[in-house]
Amino acid sequence: MILLNGTKLVFKLFPNGETLVDGDQILALAADFNKVAFKYENDSDLIKLMFIKNYLDDRNLKAALIIYYMPYSRMDRVEGSSVFTLKYVANFINSLSFEKVTLIEPHSDVSLALINKSTAKYPSIELLIRVIAETGFNIEQDYLFFPDAGAQKRYSKVKGYKQLVGFKVRDFQTGEIKKLDIVGHVDHKNFKVIIVDDLCSYGGTFMMSAEKLKEAGADKVYLLVGHCEKSIYKGKILETDLIDQVFTTNTMLEESEHKKIHIYEIGGIK
Ligand SMILES: O=P(O)(O)OC[C@H]1O[C@@H](O)[C@H](O)[C@@H]1O
Numbered sequence: 001m002i003l004l005n006g007t008k009l010v011f012k013l014f015p016n017g018e019t020l021v022d023g024d025q026i027l028a029l030a031a032d033f034n035k036v037a038f039k040y041e042n043d044s045d046l047i048k049l050m051f052i053k054n055y056l057d058d059r060n061l062k063a064a065l066i067i068y069y070m071p072y073s074r075m076d077r078v079e080g081s082s083v084f085t086l087k088y089v090a091n092f093i094n095s096l097s098f099e100k101v102t103l104i105e106p107h108s109d110v111s112l113a114l115i116n117k118s119t120a121k122y123p124s125i126e127l128l129i130r131v132i133a134e135t136g137f138n139i140e141q142d143y144l145f146f147p148d149a150g151a152q153k154r155y156s157k158v159k160g161y162k163q164l165v166g167f168k169v170r171d172f173q174t175g176e177i178k179k180l181d182i183v184g185h186v187d188h189k190n191f192k193v194i195i196v197d198d199l200c201s202y203g204g205t206f207m208m209s210a211e212k213l214k215e216a217g218a219d220k221v222y223l224l225v226g227h228c229e230k231s232i233y234k235g236k237i238l239e240t241d242l243i244d245q246v247f248t249t250n251t252m253l254e255e256s257e258h259k260k261i262h263i264y265e266i267g268g269i270k
Pocket residue numbers: 074107147148197198199200201202203204205206
């Protein structure tokens with residue numbers, strides 16, 4: 001999905017699958033300086049982005065880009081014969097020459113390094129205070145949990161909390177999580193935990209985290225993720241009692257289809 005200055009652009013398809021772009025809609029919404037919001041749903045959104053930016057360029061109209069979720073941001077390294085797709089998508093975005101690019105909660109700094117004129121925003125960090133209030137989290141007794149070193153690095157700005165970190169081993173090719181251990185000292189039982197991470201897909205990481213945290217003495221485990229894929233509904237995370245509540249943003253989901261999922265709007269992000 002692509003929004004131009006806050007309004008969703010409507011596309012149709014030609015019978016052969018080519019994209020039909022509505023120039024009248026674009027011109028009705030366009031200004032001298034435009035805000036293009038890219039809400040990735042599938043790869044066809046990349047083609048739509050290319051058409052819009054070129055159409056604006058042809059009219060000498062400038063544009064900044066906000067990427068709600070950076071597609072392919074997890075393919076940020078090469079292992080064996082895997083393909084560095086993030087680099088290629090970043091090259092494509094760079095070729096469009098936006099005035100600036102804002103990435104919402106990228107998986108790693110590799111996205112920032114690859115995309116020209118980019119900066120990042122982390123709604124999870126901004127929302128943490130609200131989640132703390134909603135869950136009755138006690139800063140003196142309760143813990144934040146980062147499921148892996150990548151998450152710990154991403155949220156290293158978050159200070160003043162008791163923290164635990166996971167050590168996760170995942171098969172890069174199949175995505176299967178082989179094991180997850182908790183690193184850090186737990187000095188009492190019956191504490192609450194907020195797991196903080198960038199993205200929930202099927203939720204396997206967080207189920208395994210919650211299982212280990214409950215074994216270590218947690219009585220309530222909450223999940224705060226910047227992005228939540230629709231695939232959460234296909235995973236088992238919502239069927240079990242391991243995670244008490246999921247807090248996320250509308251970068252991927254529009255409306256909650258489950259009472260455990262709470263979605264915050266990030267519409268205010270500039
Ligand atoms: O375990 P699922 O939900 O499938 O995947 C989410 C995890 O996989 C990583 O890329 C994310 O940063 C998160 O830690």
